[in-house]
Amino acid sequence: MTANPSPRYFIGLMTGTSLDGIDAVLVDFATPTPELIATHSADMPDELRADLMRLQSPSDNEIHLTHLAANAHSRVCADVVAHLLQQANITAAQIIAIGNHGQTIRHRPELGYTIQIGNNAALAEYTGITVVGDFRSRDIAAGGQGAPLVPAFHQAIFGTNHTNRVIVNIGGIANISWLGQDGYVSGFDSGPGNVLMDLWVQQHKGLHYDANGEWAASGRPDEGLLTQMLSDPYFSHPAPKSTGRDLFHRHWLESHLAQFNRAIKAEDVQATLAQLTASTIASAINSQGKVDEVFVCGGGAYNQYLMDCIAAQLACPVLSTANLGVDPSWVEAYAFAWLAMRCIDRQSGNLPAVTGAAGLRILGAIYPH
Template sequence: MAQRHLYIGLMTGTSLDGIDAVLVDMASSPPQLLASLGAPLPSVLRAQLLQLQSPAHDEIHLAQLAANAHSLACAEVVKALLQTTPYQASDIQAIGNHGQTIRHRPELGYTLQIGNHALLAEHTGITVVGDFRSRDVAAGGQGAPLVPAFHHALFASPNQNRVILNIGGIANLSWLGQHQPVSGFDSGPGNVLMDGWIHQHLGAHYDADGAWAASGQILPDLLADMLTEPFFALSAPKSTGRDLFHQAWLDQHLAGRNDKPADVQATLCALTANSISQAILSQGTPDEVLVCGGGAHNQQLMRLLAEQLPCPVSSSASVGIHPDWVEAFAFAWLAERCITGQSANLPAVTGAQGPRILGAIWPN
C-alpha cells in the first residue's frame, strides 16, 4: 500500500456555528478526504467568542480563557474524528488549526485568530500548525482569503472557468479561469447578518434552509441603501469580517424604519446574493459556480444566486466534496504546505509583496 501523508484540518468560521474537522491524505493527487466530523461549539464558548468580536473590559484575559477553551474543544473533536478511523495520533503529520478570528484589521497591520496551539498539541499528541494569516499581513497583504490556492489545487478544471464561492459568515470567491491567474477576494456578508437577525428575533442561530427569508418580502429601498456600503465598490485585494458587518452596521441602515422582521431577513438574504453576484460578474462570466460553506444549505440564497447569475450554480457536492468540509480541508492543505516548506499565499489575491510560507509550528 502506498504511504499516506495524513493531516487534520480544523475550522471554526465567522458564523461560530461549530467545529469542522477533516482527515486528509495529502499523498493522493488530488488530496483525498478520508473522514470528517462536525461538532457544535459549546454554548459558553460561543458566547465568549461573540463577546470578543467587540471591545470589552479585560478582553486580554477573556481572550486567553476563550483561546484555551477553544483549543480544548478542538482537541476533543480531533480525538472523536480519529475514533472513526483506523488511525492513531502518531499516524498524523500535523493538525492545521485556523483558530477563531476576533479581529481582522490588515489595514492596520494585524489580524488575530485566537487558539492555544500549544495546548492543542499537548492534548492531542500531534504537531499543530496555526497562525496562518499573520505572515501574509506582515508582507503587506490582507491575510485573506487564503483559500484560492487550495481551491485551484482541488477544483480547477481544464475545460471550464469556475468560481468557487465559500459562503460562511463572510462570503469569499475564487476565480479559477482556464487562461488567467487565480484571483479571489471577500465579497461581503455571507450568513453573518442573517444569523444575527434571526437570533435577535427568533432565538435561532441560523435561518434553516432560508425558510424565514423566503417568508418575507425584499425591501428594495433598504437593499439599495445597504448596497451603498463602500466596501462593495472597492477593488481587490480586499477582505472583511465582523469588524465591518455587525449589528451596529445593520442598525444604522434600519434607523427610523419599522419593517417586519421577516422582510428584513429577506432583504439581508438579497444583500448577500446581490453583493456576491456583483462581485462575480465584475470579474467576467464563469461557466459554473460551485458553492461551499453553510450558505450552500440556504435554499432561498441559492435560488437568488441562480436567478442573478447567467450560469449553473450548485453545491460543491456536485464535484464530490461536501460543502461543509471544504474550509477545514483547506487548513489541512495549508498545514502540509507549511510543514513541507512551500508557499501558500497568492500575492495577486492578498496583495502581499510575494509568496510566503504561512503558519507557525508547535511540534509534538
C-alpha cells in the same frame, strides 16, 4: 508493480465567523489527488460561543478573557480531533500535523494585524500531534490582506482547464475564488455571507440560523433598504480586499435600519439581508468576466432561498461543491489541512494576486509535538 505510497495524514480544523461549530477533516496527501478519509463536526458549546461573541467587540479585561477563551477553544478542538481519529481508526502518531484556523476575533489588515485565537501549544500537548496555526499573519506582514486564503487551495483541488469556474464560500463572510481555464486565479471577500442573517434571526426568532432560508422566503426584499446597504464603501472598493465582523456586525445593521424612515416587517428585513448577500456575491462574480459554472460551499450552500437568489442574478448554473466530490460542509477544514501540509513541506500557501501580498509566502507557525 508500483507500491502504494505511505500515507501522509493531515487534519484540518475550522471554526468560522458564524461561531456555530468546529469542523474537522482527515486527509491523505500521499498522492496528487488527495483522499478525504474522515470528517467530524461538533457544535460550539454555548458558553464558549457566548465568550467568543463577546470578544468580537472591545470589552473590559479583554486580554484575560481572550486567553481563557483560547484555552477553552483548544480543549474543544482536542476532543474533536480525538473523535475524528477514533472514527478513522488511526492513531495520533500517524498524523503529520493539524492545521488549526482558530477563531477570528479581529481582522484589521489595514492596520497590519489579524487575530485568530486558539492555544496551539496546548492543542499540540492535548493531542500529541504537531499543530500549525496562525496562517494569516505572514501574508499580512508581507502587505497582504491575510484573506481569503482558500483560492490557492480551490485551484489545487477544483481547478480545471476546460471552463471558467468560480467557487463561492458562504460562511459568516462570503468570498469568491475565480479559477480561470487559462490558469489565472483571483478572489476576495464579497461581503457578508450568513453573519447578518444569523444576527437578525437570532434576535427575532431565538435561532442560530434561518434553516433553508424559510423565514427570509416568507418576506419580501425592500429595494430601498437594499440600495442603502449596498452604498457601503466596502462593496465598491477594488480588490484585493477582505472583511469580517469588524465591519459587518450588529451596529452596522442597526445603523442602516435607524436611517430607514419607515417601518419594515422583520421577515422583510431578513429577505433583504439574503438579497444583500446574493447581490454582492453575484456582483463580485460578474466583475471577473465570463463565468461558466459556480459551485458553492459553506453553510450558505444549504440555504435554498439564498442559492435561488444568487442563481437568479447569474447566467450560469449555481451548484454545490458536492457535485465536485467535496461536501460543502468540509471544504474550509480541508483547506486548512492543505495549508498545514504546504507549511510542513516549506511551500507557499498564499496567492499575491488574491491577497495583495508582496510575494509568495509560507504560511503558518509550527508547534512541534
